[in-house]
Amino acid sequence: MVKIETFSVEAWMDQHETGSQFNIAETCCASISIDQLRELSEDKDRPVFDTSRTLTYGAIRGSDALRNNLARLYSAKSANLLPPENIITTPGAIQANYLCAYALVGPGDHVVCHYPTYQSLYEVPKQLGAEVDLWKAKPENNWIPSIEDLKNLIKPNTKLLILNNPNNPTGAILKKSFLQQIIDVAAEHNIAILSDEVYRPIFHSINPLDPEFPPSILSMGYKKVIATGSMSKAYALAGIRVGWIASRDPEIIEKIAEARHYTTISVSQLDEQVAAYALDPNTVHSLLARNIQLAKTNLALLERFVLKNDDACEWVKPLAGTTAFVRFHRDGKAVDSVDFCKKLLEKSGVLFVPGSECFGGEYKGYVRVGFVNHVDIVKAGMDEVTKFVRRNLDDVKLAE
Numbered sequence: 001m002v003k004i005e006t007f008s009v010e011a012w013m014d015q016h017e018t019g020s021q022f023n024i025a026e027t028c029c030a031s032i033s034i035d036q037l038r039e040l041s042e043d044k045d046r047p048v049f050d051t052s053r054t055l056t057y058g059a060i061r062g063s064d065a066l067r068n069n070l071a072r073l074y075s076a077k078s079a080n081l082l083p084p085e086n087i088i089t090t091p092g093a094i095q096a097n098y099l100c101a102y103a104l105v106g107p108g109d110h111v112v113c114h115y116p117t118y119q120s121l122y123e124v125p126k127q128l129g130a131e132v133d134l135w136k137a138k139p140e141n142n143w144i145p146s147i148e149d150l151k152n153l154i155k156p157n158t159k160l161l162i163l164n165n166p167n168n169p170t171g172a173i174l175k176k177s178f179l180q181q182i183i184d185v186a187a188e189h190n191i192a193i194l195s196d197e198v199y200r201p202i203f204h205s206i207n208p209l210d211p212e213f214p215p216s217i218l219s220m221g222y223k224k225v226i227a228t229g230s231m232s233k234a235y236a237l238a239g240i241r242v243g244w245i246a247s248r249d250p251e252i253i254e255k256i257a258e259a260r261h262y263t264t265i266s267v268s269q270l271d272e273q274v275a276a277y278a279l280d281p282n283t284v285h286s287l288l289a290r291n292i293q294l295a296k297t298n299l300a301l302l303e304r305f306v307l308k309n310d311d312a313c314e315w316v317k318p319l320a321g322t323t324a325f326v327r328f329h330r331d332g333k334a335v336d337s338v339d340f341c342k343k344l345l346e347k348s349g350v351l352f353v354p355g356s357e358c359f360g361g362e363y364k365g366y367v368r369v370g371f372v373n374h375v376d377i378v379k380a381g382m383d384e385v386t387k388f389v390r391r392n393l394d395d396v397k398l399a400e
Ligand SMILES: Cc1ncc(COP(=O)(O)O)c(C=O)c1O
Pocket: 027, 091, 092, 093, 094, 095, 097, 118, 164, 168, 196, 198, 229, 230, 231, 232, 238, 242, 243
């Protein structure tokens, strides 16, 4: 039987999410309803659903409408168009990432995974029998891993390099010239790259005109690349469970499509209709504008908190995505992040995610803050955290 480790961040959210008053742990941009989605559209008379359509399995690899919209978005800033046939849809990015590993790696293969990150990215390849090494990003280097470390991790059987860009939990980004260096290393050893890009394009703190603004891995000119994406985070529609896999290499897409027959058949037609509506040119720009503005407004609230409480916490300010990794300490000594989060929830109703439990034991004192919930929740919640830090930090255990 496959050995399955606890998926700690999902277990934490499952246990605590519904009981919290101020959810500042959530990684989705504040989710919206179908009515709100329609309000954001420039074509409000167009229905979201075609209710006359019979509910067969639908288009097996994903509807044309959805894949065409995705292909257009990936092609916008790229010299080469991405054909819609190079995209297949999945029930969420969690399934997209699972399928990539399921189709591409197994016993005898070696995988390198960017770290810290969402646990399934390195745990699933392990479950499938691959050997996994973690490519560690460190706070002292602004959460950017080193190319030298990457070169040292590569083995003759390294088959897949997994990135998470922008990164959960740190909010760091692998910028354009750095991505090129990664690709140079991968190309030299014929290694495929899977980039989990579910937090694209929530770039709240880097200008799109910046020459280092990171393109999707699909726009870097290397063929053996796969990007996974999702409607959950940047598009505020986690409830429809739509994600996707896109690759520049049709052979990779075929392999994954073969594996997908065993796990998915197709994605819900209803979900895909909502996703296609959201990514339509009439809707996508205002939807993203709403979410990026929300990220900017709330990041300013969070930054004010960090500055005001600089005797108790520190961070590397995130550049993109919906999360920040903040280290809490007492006189410089890291707090026990699980005890901190539990006491904070109990006393203040604020939900954070403990870094040492959910992202790795080495992240002592760290908590993940998911700051793109509604402004009033984040504002009131961070005020509660300030009170907690002033009154209760002395009661929190220190990390061992
Ligand atoms: C990096 C990363 N990938 C994938 C997922 C799963 O997203 P989805 O809701 O699309 O399955 C998450 C969710 O938190 C995530 O953080």
